[in-house]
Amino acid sequence: MSRDEEKGWILEGDTRIISFRVKTFQAVLDALKGLIGSKVASVLAYRMGLALGHAGLCYSRDLIHTEQDLVTVLDQVFRHRGWGRCLSLEGQRKMEKTVYVCTVAGDPECYERTSSEPVCDMLRGAIVGWLEGYLDKKTSDSVERECRSMGHEFCVFEASF
């Protein structure tokens, strides 16, 4: 990582990136919630995550050859980008559907937060976007089953295809 002080840019190789504190990121999400209500803010955060997941998969597609690579590479991306660790990501056949279960430690959305309901909508979107890109189809449903903000050890997501 380097900086071009003249331009005020942070560079990763020759790619420009930006950075901000996790608490600032949370404040932005809270501001959205205050502005448009928590239901719509949740959809918006999810859709932003979806775009991140699709983009991430595009950048990483060449590294993914098996379903095991799917979790290994997603964990690499999370670690590299400061989004915590992807501990597992597995598809299970259930009736007509395949349900992917993803366990994450250290998502910034729920970092040092307590809540009575799951808060990691952007990460849920990112995981779904990642899977949609890999599977080349749209999810029928996704949910965050467990969230650290609610006192669980990890955040656990499910996405059905």
Ligand SMILES: [Zn+2]
């Ligand atoms: Zn969570």
